[in-house]
Amino acid sequence: MKLTMKKALTGSVIAIGALIAGMSVASAAGGGSDYEMKHKDWHFQGMSGTYDRAAMQRGYQVYREVCSACHQLKHLSFRHLGDKGGPYYDELYKNPNDNPDVKAFAADWDVEVVDLDTGDIETRPGIPADQFPAIYPNDAAAAASNNGKAPPDLSVIVKARVGGADYIYNVLTSYDKDDVMMNKAMGGQIAMANPLSDGLVEYADGTPATVDQMAMDVTEFLAWSADPKMEARKSLGFAVMLYLFILSILLWFSYRAVWRNVKH
Numbered sequence: 001m002k003l004t005m006k007k008a009l010t011g012s013v014i015a016i017g018a019l020i021a022g023m024s025v026a027s028a029a030g031g032g033s034d035y036e037m038k039h040k041d042w043h044f045q046g047m048s049g050t051y052d053r054a055a056m057q058r059g060y061q062v063y064r065e066v067c068s069a070c071h072q073l074k075h076l077s078f079r080h081l082g083d084k085g086g087p088y089y090d091e092l093y094k095n096p097n098d099n100p101d102v103k104a105f106a107a108d109w110d111v112e113v114v115d116l117d118t119g120d121i122e123t124r125p126g127i128p129a130d131q132f133p134a135i136y137p138n139d140a141a142a143a144a145s146n147n148g149k150a151p152p153d154l155s156v157i158v159k160a161r162v163g164g165a166d167y168i169y170n171v172l173t174s175y176d177k178d179d180v181m182m183n184k185a186m187g188g189q190i191a192m193a194n195p196l197s198d199g200l201v202e203y204a205d206g207t208p209a210t211v212d213q214m215a216m217d218v219t220e221f222l223a224w225s226a227d228p229k230m231e232a233r234k235s236l237g238f239a240v241m242l243y244l245f246i247l248s249i250l251l252w253f254s255y256r257a258v259w260r261n262v263k264h
């Protein structure tokens with residue numbers, strides 16, 4: 001009897017362990033053709049992985065200074081940058097609308113709004129509650145300015161592409177040396193001319209801005225924008241595991257106490 005219980009307990013510990021291991025196996029699928037995807041050890045992978053805040057902040061800088069010329073972040077508002085878990089979260093400002101960094105980043109954009117009195121469209125500096133503005137009036141205009149292909153929205157692209165973060169990083173680092181429109185990760189011709197070159201941005205934190213560094217940082221930022229609740233979800237998962245583990249131990253001891261004086 002005791003033995004079976006012990007077995008059952010061991011079994012449940014193994015099951016919990018397997019679950020933990022399973023959670024850390026990310027959706028690692030490869031891209032098409034004979035191209036070998038380069039795999040990176042992302043900070044946010046695994047059961048306890050979190051976003052690297054400094055990398056996200058550098059990534060936002062890359063997005064703002066480079067990618068935002070063509071790509072929108074449709075599903076994001078400026079205030080999200082200051083949400084808990086976001087790149088510019090600050091404990092002093094639980095409400096990101098009050099966060100000075102967030103306000104400054106919002107004000108750095110021009111946002112079109114309709115004047116409710118006159119019905120006219122006017123342009124004013126952004127405020128934290130605004131969505132990231134569209135770059136082009138519509139897809140046709142976007143395609144017309146970009147070799148016939150509209151630049152896709154980037155806010156959820158890490159989730160939308162097979163290979164996720166690795167894929168985005170590979171696209172940004174697999175351009176042909178001599179032809180800015182040829183990309184190995186995209187299987188040849190691409191409508192996005194190589195957007196990165198060494199030293200393109202000057203990082204606020206002094207990190208050398210190599211192509212590889214910028215590609216990793218902007219990918220980190222886009223991984224967050226595609227899944228801003230990941231950290232909260234993981235810490236809840238951990239609490240549940242801990243709870244189950246403690247429950248198993250309590251059950252074991254109460255089993256022993258209950259059956260202590262029973263002969264079998």
Ligand code: HEC
Pocket residue numbers: 062063066067068069070071146147149150151152157161168171172189190191192193195196218
């Ligand atoms: C000059 C405009 C322009 C800039 C700047 C630009 N892109 Fe693009 N991007 C495009 C266009 C156009 C496409 C569509 C390419 C295609 O489908 O051939 C694209 C496609 C992409 C794709 C998607 C590939 C796919 O699977 O569909 C990613 C990811 C991407 N860009 C990321 C970025 C990032 C990150 C930056 C900033 C470092 C950036 N882009 C800067 C125009 C641009």
